[in-house]
Amino acid sequence: MMRTHFFVLVLGLSTFACNGDADRYEDIQKLRALGVLSDKAVVEPSTTATPQVVTLTFYAALPHGDTVTAEPYQDTATSSGGTPATLTVNAGTAVVETHASFDLYHVSGTLNIPPVDALVFRGLDQNATVKYGIKLTTKSSGSQNIVGSVVVYQSGAAQLKSLAAIPTVKITAPAKSAALSGKQDIVAAASTTGAETLRLGWFVNGGEIKNRNAAATTWDPIKTTGAVTLVVTARGAKTGAFALDVIDFTAN
Amino acid sequence: MASTCRRWPWVAGTLLQATLVSLWTTKLQAQTPAVGAPMTPATAATAPAAAATSTVTLKVRIKGSGAPVSRAEITMPDGKKLFTGKDGDVQLNLPTGDGQIRVYRPGQEPELRDIAELRGKDRVEIFLLPATPTDNEVIVRGEKRPEASRKTITIAEAVKVAPGGDPAQIPKLLPGVQSRSFSPDIVVRGSGPADSLYRVDNYDMPFIFHRIGNLSVIPPQMLADVEFSTGGFGSQYGNVTGGVVVLHTRSDVPETPKFEFKINIPFYSALYYETPVNDGKDLLAASVRRSYLEAFLPLVLKKSGADLTVVPFFGDEHLYYYHPTDDGHVKIIATHAYDGLHLLFPSDDATSPSGKATFDFKTSFELIGVEWKKSLDKDWSMTLSPNVFNNDNVIDVIDNNIDIKVRGIVVHADFTRKLDGKNRLYLGSELGYGVANIYVVAPVIDNNDPFFDPASAPKRKVSETATYTSAAGWVATDRYLGDLLLTPGIRPFYYSQMKKGGYDPRLNWRYQLDQDNSLKGAVGQYSEAAQFQDVDKVFGNPDLKYIRSMHYILGLETAWSDRWLSDVQVFYKEINGLVRSDPVTVKNNNGKLISSGFELFIRRNVTERLFGWVAYTYSRNREQDAPKKHYHDGQYDQTHVFNLVGDYKLTPIWDLGGRLVYHTGDTYTGVDHSVYNANLDKYQAREGLNTQPYNQRLPAYHELDIYAERDILFDTSKLTWRFGVEYLALQRQAQGVRNNYDYTKTTYFRGAPPIPYVELRGAI
Incomplete structure (x- = not known):
């Protein structure tokens, strides 16, 4: 009956809208991957004379007091393109920066780029990708399998210069260490000299962000009070070149 | 954000519908024509004493639709039977004396009317109510069809x-x-919704169901039956x-x-x-x-x-x-x-x-x-x-x-x-x-x-x-x-x-x-x-x-x-x-x-x-x-x-x-x-x-x-x-x-x- 589908439609959509706050993407309550910073946005294939090596720094949010182990990870997906390569986790590079509501963890690894005959160049841009993966495991906050790709262009390709830039991003509102009440505008300034657009992503330890992919949006504390840690990430749409910024403030 | 589940407004809808029925009923009562037109004074003046015969046109109808009832059986007090015509009408010569007529059609409740009630009127409408349903006769049989399914x-x-x-x-x-309850589409012996054919007569409608309304696009009053085959159908259907x-x-x-x-x-x-x-x-x-x-x-x-x-x-x-x-x-x-x-x-x-x-x-x-x-x-x-x-x-x-x-x-x-x-x-x-x-x-x-x-x-x-x-x-x-x-x-x-x-x-x-x-x-x-x-x-x-x-x-x-x-x-x-x-x-x-x-x-x-x-x-x-x-x-x-x-x-x-x-x-x-x-x-x-x-x-x-x-x-x-x-x-x-x-x-x-x-x- 029509009445049935009316109720189903409203019930379904209301559930979608009403229950989403229970598990929101931007809410950090456990180990959460934030992104991967590569020291090179794009790279060329290795040669015997010039092996290409990329250093990757893996960023994650970590609840206070927990510890992390890192090990290489092989993605099981067969549909995503790219040449797999084994990551070497660099011992002694794990760093934990303490922030108000969670720690910022990062660890580095090294990726050897294969030679040209081991790569598959495709698409209008004629680029190849090299896949990597790392698994971060904590004692009590779960684990994260992080995968990504490094973009490779043939030696002499124009993109090796036009896409070489690493972006920057900075949170311009609210101010660091501010004490604030109620809904807040949150603003980030992101830029790159590379020929690609940037995707932004906000993370926070409570409340709700209206549009977590917008450069300027609002944060609603809902019931969150006390220390708040806010993170913004920026990544290149073509290369994945990465940057992040973190601030702490207090919600009254 | 606190979310609340509110009750749906069907109660309000029910009250509104009840109001509409009340208004509808009042309007119909005002419009229902008076049956059995009274005699004109001239007719009354010349009407013989109560014992004299008279004629009346009986109009037999189905209650609820007003459709005329043809071949309705009218049994007179002396046992004589008359039948209504195609238009549901019959002319009765009312006998002298008292008695009742019985109006009946299979599927309807019989109606009894006193002769005295009919006397002196030109036309009388009788509306037959539906009879208590029986299980005696099969109306539609599931027919054997030459196609297997x-x-x-x-x-x-x-x-x-x-x-x-x-x-x-x-x-x-x-x-x-x-x-699936929420979708009108059907899966037939494993074949997906897009792999079945829906037609109205010989017309392939671009869509047969309203995507939003979940009703088919043809109102049921225009249809006679629904024919359905789960497979093994004849050569007249394809693709x-x-x-x-x-x-x-x-x-x-x-x-x-x-x-x-x-x-x-x-x-x-x-x-x-x-x-x-x-x-x-x-x-x-x-x-x-x-x-x-x-x-x-x-x-x-x-x-x-x-x-x-x-x-x-x-x-x-x-x-x-x-x-x-x-x-x-x-x-x-x-x-x-x-x-x-x-x-x-x-x-x-x-x-x-x-x-x-x-x-x-x-x-x-x-x-x-x-x-x-x-x-x-x-x-x-x-x-x-x-x-x-x-x-x-x-x-x-x-x-x-x-x-x-x-x-x-x-x-x-x-x-x-x-x-x-x-x-x-x-x-x-x-x-x-x-x-x-x-x-x-x-x-x-x-x-x-x-x-x-x-x-x-x-x-x-x-x-x-x-x-x-x-x-x-x-x-x-x-x-x-x-x-x-x-x-x-x-x-x-x-x-x-x-x-x-x-x-x-x-x-x-x-x-x-x-x-x-x-x-x-x-x-x-x-x-x-x-x-x-x-x-x-x-x-x-x-x-x-x-x-x-x-x-x-x-x-x-x-x-x-x-x-x-x-x-x-x-x-x-x-x-x-x-x-x-x-x-x-x-x-x-x-x-x-x-x-x-x-x-x-x-x-x-x-x-x-x-x-x-x-x-x-x-x-x-x-x-x-x-x-x-x-x-x-x-x-x-x-x-x-x-x-x-x-x-x-x-x-x-x-x-x-x-x-x-x-x-x-x-x-x-x-x-x-x-x-x-x-x-x-x-x-x-x-x-x-x-x-x-x-x-x-x-x-x-x-x-x-x-x-x-x-x-x-x-x-x-x-x-x-x-x-x-x-x-x-x-x-x-x-x-x-x-x-x-x-x-x-x-x-x-x-x-x-x-x-x-x-x-x-x-x-x-």
Whole structure:
């Protein structure tokens, strides 16, 4: 009956809208991957004379007091393109920066780029990708399998210069260490000299962000009070070149 | 954000409907003409003493419609019997003295009237109430049909028990069919919703169900019956591997005009009018339906605190003309149907600062069709059915756009030749031509690009005009060899998007074991052209081949009595060349499906008192996605499906009925783990290395829907209240699964709670 589908439609959509706050993407309550910073946005294939090596720094949010182990990870997906390569986790590079509501963890690894005959160049841009993966495991906050790709262009390709830039991003509102009440505008300034657009992503330890992919949006504390840690990430749409910024403030 | 669940406003709707009934009743009482016109003073002055004879015209009518009752029996006090004419009238010579007349017609309650009450009046109207229903006579028998899996359900049955009172959804309650409560689409013996054929007579409607309203686009008043086949159908149907649903329009002319309305708050209203024309020889009918959800829904959502905007709407209008001739008929149908939806909802893929994404959808079509049925001579008859149509589809999702307009003409021509005895020869053709204007702005899916994100991938713009042609012919014959009926047939075809043709040979047979038992079966090939988007040079693979299926069916039909029929079947169906995604060619024909099972159908034929049926299906549907890969459970696989349906007329004005549905839970592919894709800042599901598709199953589903109907009869009109509850279940049923953002939590998406409803219909 029509009445049935009316109720189903409203019930379904209301559930979608009403229950989403229970598990929101931007809410950090456990180990959460934030992104991967590569020291090179794009790279060329290795040669015997010039092996290409990329250093990757893996960023994650970590609840206070927990510890992390890192090990290489092989993605099981067969549909995503790219040449797999084994990551070497660099011992002694794990760093934990303490922030108000969670720690910022990062660890580095090294990726050897294969030679040209081991790569598959495709698409209008004629680029190849090299896949990597790392698994971060904590004692009590779960684990994260992080995968990504490094973009490779043939030696002499124009993109090796036009896409070489690493972006920057900075949170311009609210101010660091501010004490604030109620809904807040949150603003980030992101830029790159590379020929690609940037995707932004906000993370926070409570409340709700209206549009977590917008450069300027609002944060609603809902019931969150006390220390708040806010993170913004920026990544290149073509290369994945990465940057992040973190601030702490207090919600009254 | 605290969310509250608010009660739905059906109480307000019920109160409004009650008010409407009150106003309606008052208006009718004011309008009801006084019967038995009083004598004029002149007549009274000249009237003899009470003992003198007089004449009166008796007008016998059906209460609730005012339709004249022909052949009503009038028994006079002296036992003499008279009968009303075609117009329901009879002239009575009233005898002297006292006494009573008795007015009676089978199916109606007898009326007694005193002679004294009639004396001195020129005309008296008598309205007969419906009689207490009996179980004595079968009104409609489940007929034996030459095709192995075909079943026919009358509209009278369908409007009572079908979901939504919608005859087109009756197949959901028949064997061989999987269904979902929230969707009118059906899965037939493992074949998906797009793999079955829906027709109204010989017209392929661009869509048969309102996407938003979930009702079929044809109002039930224009229909006579619903014919449904789950497979093994004859050569007259093609280009599908699943089933065939045909809604037959009516072929009768009413005696009097009728106007019906339906008010369903807060969803839609419907008006229907039919009248005999051309001196009562022809039927003209018109119908209009329109939703008004869009006015109520935003208010409900706002009050519930939901952070979204939903504006759905749908409607349809129809004109239908039926002209019977001495050797056939002419039918003309003109239809306009439309659906639309505007959604504004919070989404991670939103590009606006508000964080909300938009979804706009509108589809509509207009169709004009003519059916001309004629006997050419004593042996040949012909049915010619041309139709023209125009179909618009617009979808806007975030910043993607699809706009497809199709105009076309299709002509069906069917010929039947009587051979010797009951043997027949059937010939037919189906020719179609269309023009499609396609405009698409969307990302081309590239699974090999690890940075591919549909939300932000570069868009491809495609703007083109394409023409298509379709041509099919068919030949079949009914050959009786004693008690064995063989119906071999062949169907050649060509569909321009495939750039090649083919042919499907088929055989139906039936063997009459004895008077009550028939053994029947079918074997045949059923081919289907790939969808247009799958052969598109940008979004698909132009080199795809036809999808081919083979059907094998064996069954036994038994008439246990004139009340009870049973139909038991086993079936095996193999479909090769199913379209699958391909990393190199975009699409390929590597998919395969094997569907096999057993069906039981027990039918209680319709009497005045009762009708119903039980349908049970056991089936296994296994798929293979590429050669040499393992078979796995299919996307559509409900192992057990059970439907119990019935309607019982308690009294002449009270009906009770309902349907009980049970089926094994639907399959879905479980998520073994997830990864965080740093390229996209998104979590992606991953299956285990040995995970098969559709390896998980929802809990079994059950649902009970019950209703009561009560007629309120006025002299020339009727109101019908329908009260009921839908989605009664031991707990809210799982309809699907949803995962949280990182696939660490899987919850069931639960269906609706029990929903009580009230509906009011009226007929004048």
